[in-house]
Amino acid sequence: MQIGEVAARTELSLRTIRHYEETGLVVPSARSRGGFRLYTETDVARLMVIRRMKPLGFTLDQMRDLLDATDRLDADTPLRADEREALLERVRAYQQEAAEQVEKLRVQLSRAEDFEGTLRARLERDAHADRA
Amino acid sequence: MQIGEVAARTELSLRTIRHYEETGLVVPSARSRGGFRLYTETDVARLMVIRRMKPLGFTLDQMRDLLDATDRLDADTPLRADEREALLERVRAYQQEAAEQVEKLRVQLSRAEDFEGTLRARLERDAHADRA
DNA sequence: CTCTACCCTAACGTTAGGGTAGAGTTGTTG
């Protein structure tokens, strides 16, 4: 499928999807003779994974690195034990960072809620002041 | 007080505080004869407000605009009724946007939690596979 | 053909700061 449909399905912009290719994050599986990017279901799935990762604040480089690790772990080609351990260690590090980031997001959310509440309270106060 | 102490108290970097001045968001109340920025408690309070706003994803321009509106509403100089109404309308718009942003943060948080969980589950699975 | 809806590359713009260099300022000692 071409980029437009991919964008619609992933809710990512065309520019974003092209950018992910530029940085080597998700390279379309093929091109049409005319040069159009052609994506498979697998490519789309990968984009969805990235979309879920985005709120965690990882850089594109980190995402590429992590996806690379899981891809290699899932591949059919068997790995040497030490290679496998190294990959798992990488994934563990990202999982740790993800957990920390989740904590930060919680803090942010509560700050945001707090601020929104303050703003609303203020507006209600001002509305009452109208009659003062 | 000078910029270093302000940075310590607000947990913002020197660079960030200077940047806020460049964009007219928080201009220090004074300068020393030698040119050092000098901040008052009020300035610090303003920086704290901004720090609370940050998670809402407003641009610095928007924050400046909003702070400007609330400042004018709080000022001692009386406003014409229509001016006051216009300012309130501006604040209302930002409150709306804040509420929307809170929703987005909730979505992001749940996606992040989800992803972190997936990653953790995956690691546990791989750990068990060790013994297989 | 030709039309329309898509898609392409290339390249500069934006936001919110980070980092650095080189020079000046403050407040404290001797």
Added chain:
DNA sequence: CAACAACTCTACCCTAACGTTAGGGTAGAG
């Protein structure tokens, strides 16, 4: 007063992750 550490100044270049033109090429229906 000089010397000095600690702090601060301006100016400038750098970055990530796209947004935004501009100027063209492509797919496929009619």
